[in-house]
Amino acid sequence: MAKAKPNNKVDPNKYLKNKDIEPEGKLGVAAAVGRMGLMLVGIVGIATEFFRDDGWLKAALGKLFESTSSMMLIPVIIFVLWLLNRWMSSESKSETKKSGDIPMYAMMAVGAYYLFKLITTGSL
Incomplete structure (x- = not known):
């Protein structure tokens, strides 16, 4: 019984399409860190509203059931x-749709609200 040889042909130009990609500048990195920070503040703010004693989760489940x-x-x-x-x-995993950014921008808006609330009142 003969063993099948694996197809180990590697395309020498596999990464040639990426040769013109430039790294992000410091301003782009700072903007990305700001967006991530706003999203994290939004997640923490919603989590505190959701899971406190008389929070949104208890109220929503109470009304639902x-x-x-x-x-x-x-x-x-x-x-x-x-x-x-x-x-x-x-449909394809290689392309993205612009509508997929809506949750990110919504969470950034929520984060901006909770950051403002944290700065003005001192608590979420």
Whole structure:
């Protein structure tokens, strides 16, 4: 029985398409760090609102499970989340859609709100 030889042909020009890519400047890196910081502040702010004693999670679950008719909203919520996922994600993994940036910008806006609240009041 003969062994099959693996195909080890390597394209010598594999990375030639990347030769013109320049590294980001200091201003671009600072902007990226600022965007990431705003998103992290937004995540922490939402998490504190969500998980405090009388937070959003307790209120939302209380309203959702208080009656049978409101429990029928669960499939609708799942369907809406599925539609949002289909709208924001692209078919191919190599390309991205601009609508996929909407959650990032929304979280940055939430982060700016909580940063302003933190600076003016001293707490989230």
